[in-house]
Amino acid sequence: MANIQKSKGVIGILTGGGDVPGLNPAIRAVTIRAIREGYTVIGLRRGWAGITELVRDSKADNSLNYQVLTEEVVNKAGRTGGTFLHSSRTRPSHMRKDDIPEHLRNAYHDEINDLTPEVIKNLEFLGIEHLIPIGGDDTLSYGVRLYQEGVRVVAIPKTMDNDVPGTDYCIGFSTCVTRTIQMTNSLRTSAGSHERFLVLEVFGRYAGFTAMLPTMAGAANRCVIPEHKFDVELLTQLLAEDRFKNPSRYSVVLVSEGATFAGGEMVFKEAELDAYGHAKLGGIGDMVSAKLKELSPKYNNGKRINVINQKLGYLVRGGDPDAIDSIVPMAYGNLALDLILNKIDGRLVVLKNGRYDNVPITVVTNTKKFVNVKEFYNTERLRPYYKSFEMKPLMIMTSEG
Amino acid sequence: MKIAVLTGGGDVPGLNPCIKAVVNRAVRQGHEVIGVRRGWGGLLHFNRDDPESFDKNFIKLDNQVVRTIDRTGGTFLHTSRTHPGKVRAKNVPPFLRDPDHPQAEEEDTRLRDFTPHVLANLEHLGIERLIPIGGDDTLSYGERLHSEGFPVIAIPKTMDNDVYGTDYCIGFSTAVTRSVLFINQLRTSTGSHERIAVVELFGRNSGETSLISAYLSGVDRAIISEVPFDPEKLAELVLEDKRTNPSNYAMVTISEGAHMVGGKVVEYGEQDAYGHRKLGGIGEITGEALKKITGQNIINQRVGYLMRSGAPDALDLMVAMNYAHLAMDLIENEVSGRMVALRDGTYTHIPMSTVTSGVKRVDVDELYDKKAYRPKIRHVLGKPMFLY
Numbered sequence: 001m002a003n004i005q006k007s008k009g010v011i012g013i014l015t016g017g018g019d020v021p022g023l024n025p026a027i028r029a030v031t032i033r034a035i036r037e038g039y040t041v042i043g044l045r046r047g048w049a050g051i052t053e054l055v056r057d058s059k060a061d062n063s064l065n066y067q068v069l070t071e072e073v074v075n076k077a078g079r080t081g082g083t084f085l086h087s088s089r090t091r092p093s094h095m096r097k098d099d100i101p102e103h104l105r106n107a108y109h110d111e112i113n114d115l116t117p118e119v120i121k122n123l124e125f126l127g128i129e130h131l132i133p134i135g136g137d138d139t140l141s142y143g144v145r146l147y148q149e150g151v152r153v154v155a156i157p158k159t160m161d162n163d164v165p166g167t168d169y170c171i172g173f174s175t176c177v178t179r180t181i182q183m184t185n186s187l188r189t190s191a192g193s194h195e196r197f198l199v200l201e202v203f204g205r206y207a208g209f210t211a212m213l214p215t216m217a218g219a220a221n222r223c224v225i226p227e228h229k230f231d232v233e234l235l236t237q238l239l240a241e242d243r244f245k246n247p248s249r250y251s252v253v254l255v256s257e258g259a260t261f262a263g264g265e266m267v268f269k270e271a272e273l274d275a276y277g278h279a280k281l282g283g284i285g286d287m288v289s290a291k292l293k294e295l296s297p298k299y300n301n302g303k304r305i306n307v308i309n310q311k312l313g314y315l316v317r318g319g320d321p322d323a324i325d326s327i328v329p330m331a332y333g334n335l336a337l338d339l340i341l342n343k344i345d346g347r348l349v350v351l352k353n354g355r356y357d358n359v360p361i362t363v364v365t366n367t368k369k370f371v372n373v374k375e376f377y378n379t380e381r382l383r384p385y386y387k388s389f390e391m392k393p394l395m396i397m398t399s400e401g
Numbered sequence: 402m403k404i405a406v407l408t409g410g411g412d413v414p415g416l417n418p419c420i421k422a423v424v425n426r427a428v429r430q431g432h433e434v435i436g437v438r439r440g441w442g443g444l445l446h447f448n449r450d451d452p453e454s455f456d457k458n459f460i461k462l463d464n465q466v467v468r469t470i471d472r473t474g475g476t477f478l479h480t481s482r483t484h485p486g487k488v489r490a491k492n493v494p495p496f497l498r499d500p501d502h503p504q505a506e507e508e509d510t511r512l513r514d515f516t517p518h519v520l521a522n523l524e525h526l527g528i529e530r531l532i533p534i535g536g537d538d539t540l541s542y543g544e545r546l547h548s549e550g551f552p553v554i555a556i557p558k559t560m561d562n563d564v565y566g567t568d569y570c571i572g573f574s575t576a577v578t579r580s581v582l583f584i585n586q587l588r589t590s591t592g593s594h595e596r597i598a599v600v601e602l603f604g605r606n607s608g609e610t611s612l613i614s615a616y617l618s619g620v621d622r623a624i625i626s627e628v629p630f631d632p633e634k635l636a637e638l639v640l641e642d643k644r645t646n647p648s649n650y651a652m653v654t655i656s657e658g659a660h661m662v663g664g665k666v667v668e669y670g671e672q673d674a675y676g677h678r679k680l681g682g683i684g685e686i687t688g689e690a691l692k693k694i695t696g697q698n699i700i701n702q703r704v705g706y707l708m709r710s711g712a713p714d715a716l717d718l719m720v721a722m723n724y725a726h727l728a729m730d731l732i733e734n735e736v737s738g739r740m741v742a743l744r745d746g747t748y749t750h751i752p753m754s755t756v757t758s759g760v761k762r763v764d765v766d767e768l769y770d771k772k773a774y775r776p777k778i779r780h781v782l783g784k785p786m787f788l789y
Contacts (some may be wrong), residue, residue, distance in 0.1 A: 019589060084648075186707070194479070308706050311702075314590050
């Protein structure tokens, strides 16, 4: 690392949590701008795992833990989806015994271990003075921790769920909406040919934005979201009406994976929790489909209405970023560099009421972001309200005001 | 002459362009075309004594009606899995019920044959030729009508490409095109998390969609319905694939009809009129097995209905339109009881009875490596475009 000493400083960058299209463009933007400004950029691999597992020995092979980024490397990856640095849900402050790296096993042997002291020493070892974590609220919550320990952190929000508090927009959301609209529309021919209900389960965790925005854009007749426990009888009735009014005799509902029946509980797929204490959601689409089938005769002259049931799943975050997820990462990356050049840290770069801005990074651990049901979701019609658009920012319902 | 056309079974992209080509050609030659709605359902549910019944079950087709239909997938005539030769008591149209027992009983599982009613309807409407477009189930009832003396020309479609007697069925190419697209889109997620992806594909008991999609997208392994697999062996192979991939991930396609050595095909739901239940779920089971054996995390995704979503690709437009013209050529030549087909890469036609005389499956010895669980493509010279 001979040339590192000569540079203006070293910036570390990492991506954590679920992959989304737009991460690679963000890494690209940060790297190119930083190099132009005279910095060296180190890509920390696999979320927080690389910097946790690093071996502080100049002779050790740390190629799985970090790589020095060049324009050539980031230009090649910068157009594609996912993250070429890889990702993980590793949380260094809560490391299970089995997940402790080999060389640290003697020092850490509790059931749950805080490896933050190692992380800080590792950052020093690499000469990293500024850290740019790109992630959702879980990944960034550990960024908050490091900031509180004195590390200079500027964070970039990403999630396809768009649920990071403090920002209108998280990288990956637009591509997710784009894919949802496109796939929903292309499934219409199947739903129409068979005159069925089309039930599509979409990722989104505890927030309903991924179901709301595509519905608003005309991809579905109705949507059910985690923020409002819905009456499946009402949903059946509405969808049967929608189907009857449609000359092609089908109707479409988007179901957030975190949606719940009135009186029901969230449907978890796996009992096992990840390092951040979250279980995998999923399965509500199957349950809604079964219920719709069962209740449909009541609203269709005694005849059952069949269902086409499809989980869009990982496909909403597959492939290359769309236009918004190419533009926003570029802006967020440069915004982060602006802050570093101005010697400001402890911030999260954001879009706030439609404009680029930055807020204290602690916002990610202080609040939660959900759909404002009262303002945007019509609980009687099970779909968004279509009113009061004036002066709303681009994504309408994603600003916290 | 009055020609009727209908689409039955699962929808696929290519049905609409096929209907359009039949209509335009027929109209040009001075024929009349009637579209039967909902597969064989329209002919079963048509009540000759009810003046409103015609519009519910048929639509007169002309150049204007079909002008824009070819731009979309699916079938604008709608479809069903109705089999007029085997109708369950609860599905009997009210006007055909026994006046002494008008209320169908749910547990009454007897099957009734309404073929005389269907033939009377065809005669009543003055229909002289029938073109059913469907898979082996839909076409098996076409063969029945043919054996009753009604002139039928069949057009094969299924995204599974499993109609016996033809190399190609409308919808297969788009299903493969979509599968390859989605598989490649899943690479970024799988790679980002350094996981093993298990992608389950429709295909019923034929492994062709898994085999050809795997071959074309270059995924590491393909599990097909025809060859039971050993999850331990598969785990060993994909771990090695993952290790040798610089992005540290591996991908497997799996037919919905696949099963483990000593295991069973995973089915769910109730039987349809043709006695089939839905398949699917083996991908998830395999994913769980791989996770247990390898300790690696898994991305499980069913491409499912997305394989047959959207507009037809170029090949499905091509074959759908050519099949339509071939069918019209046969009608012009006063030939019937035939199914149009592609054989050895050439358009041809075969007796309709061929459809029910065998089952079409992957030629495992020729195209699949049973030890490595992946396509084995050799000796391409002289093979037709889709390799068989």
